[in-house]
Amino acid sequence: MVRYEILFVFFLMGLVTYLPRCLPLLGLSRARLPRPVETGLRYVGIAVMAALVAPDLAAGWGQAPWGLGPRLAAAVPAAAVALASRNMALTVVVGIAAYAFMLRFGG
Amino acid sequence: MVNALLMKVETGTHTGLRPSAPARSPSREAFVRGLVQGLPIVAGYLPIGFAYGVIAAQSGLSPLEALAMSLIVFAGSAQFAAVGLLAGAASAGTLVATTFLINLRHALFGAALAPRLGERRLGRLALAAFGLTDEVFAVAQATLGSVNAPLAYLYGLEVAAYTSWCAASWLGATLGEALRGVEGWGLDYALPAMFLALIALQLGERRARGLLVAGVAAAVSLWLGEAGWARFQVLGAALVGSAVGVLAEWYGTRSSSSSS
Numbered sequence: 001m002v003r004y005e006i007l008f009v010f011f012l013m014g015l016v017t018y019l020p021r022c023l024p025l026l027g028l029s030r031a032r033l034p035r036p037v038e039t040g041l042r043y044v045g046i047a048v049m050a051a052l053v054a055p056d057l058a059a060g061w062g063q064a065p066w067g068l069g070p071r072l073a074a075a076v077p078a079a080a081v082a083l084a085s086r087n088m089a090l091t092v093v094v095g096i097a098a099y100a101f102m103l104r105f106g107g
Numbered sequence: 108m109v110n111a112l113l114m115k116v117e118t119g120t121h122t123g124l125r126p127s128a129p130a131r132s133p134s135r136e137a138f139v140r141g142l143v144q145g146l147p148i149v150a151g152y153l154p155i156g157f158a159y160g161v162i163a164a165q166s167g168l169s170p171l172e173a174l175a176m177s178l179i180v181f182a183g184s185a186q187f188a189a190v191g192l193l194a195g196a197a198s199a200g201t202l203v204a205t206t207f208l209i210n211l212r213h214a215l216f217g218a219a220l221a222p223r224l225g226e227r228r229l230g231r232l233a234l235a236a237f238g239l240t241d242e243v244f245a246v247a248q249a250t251l252g253s254v255n256a257p258l259a260y261l262y263g264l265e266v267a268a269y270t271s272w273c274a275a276s277w278l279g280a281t282l283g284e285a286l287r288g289v290e291g292w293g294l295d296y297a298l299p300a301m302f303l304a305l306i307a308l309q310l311g312e313r314r315a316r317g318l319l320v321a322g323v324a325a326a327v328s329l330w331l332g333e334a335g336w337a338r339f340q341v342l343g344a345a346l347v348g349s350a351v352g353v354l355a356e357w358y359g360t361r362s363s364s365s366s367s
Binding site for chain 2: 002014024043046
């Protein structure tokens, strides 16, 4: 099953991904990015991921356990494992286990 | 992850292919060498592409749609962000604008590689540009110096990366679709947990600044959501967050240079 309107959005996403990869390689764009923009681009990924995850985690604010809600409470061990191990699979397993635990015993 | 790849590649060059007899076509030989040197990228892409596929299916994409995004866009972190946005029912404009913002850094890759490829035919360069992901660029930058036919070698790296990314995406999405009905096991927590891991992976050596940027972006995102501007949550947080990153680096270099 493929929805064509989603496919169209993918093509636009592909286009805005391809152009920055292509134009400087062809030498069509000699314009150098200003230094602060170059620095800022290195932080875009982190900022986007944090902006996406924050509303999800905060959704249960004020609920048990501890007024954090189960999703934010489970993020505490998940974030600790993520920072310590930098291992995606381990983080996901710990996060899911902690969340399932909070759902069952946290409230 | 890029640093780990580089280390693998540097050690790999010593044990890599050493053609003893001159082969018929130097560019074919370079292509094969690219495929082999691309194996560290494959080892990195298989689990992450698989994870992307699982998450994509969990947020409502069919396996074919998840594969289509990998085939068309071919950009790891932007695809994860897109899946997160799709799960939150974001608009097409937000999806495209966020993708552009995340992938704009690739413009730096082309400018760095162009003089080293020794290729003037625009069509061939345009083809190579499609596969210039972070990992392909990192490996190419580290190994291109020892290659006779750089463009063919780059094609080899890209084919290895692209096929493994797309195959893993499709496999992951097939499994993710099978798991979709399972509830009560906390599986819908895979996406936020993965974003936490992706943030940690991107921190690199700028740990404190990266965490500062993440905190500011999270706060801006929550505030925009509360204020009723959920449409601009991600873009607004990305702009403010990266501006804070720039300011923090500027402040860091200024204070370290004035103290010395």
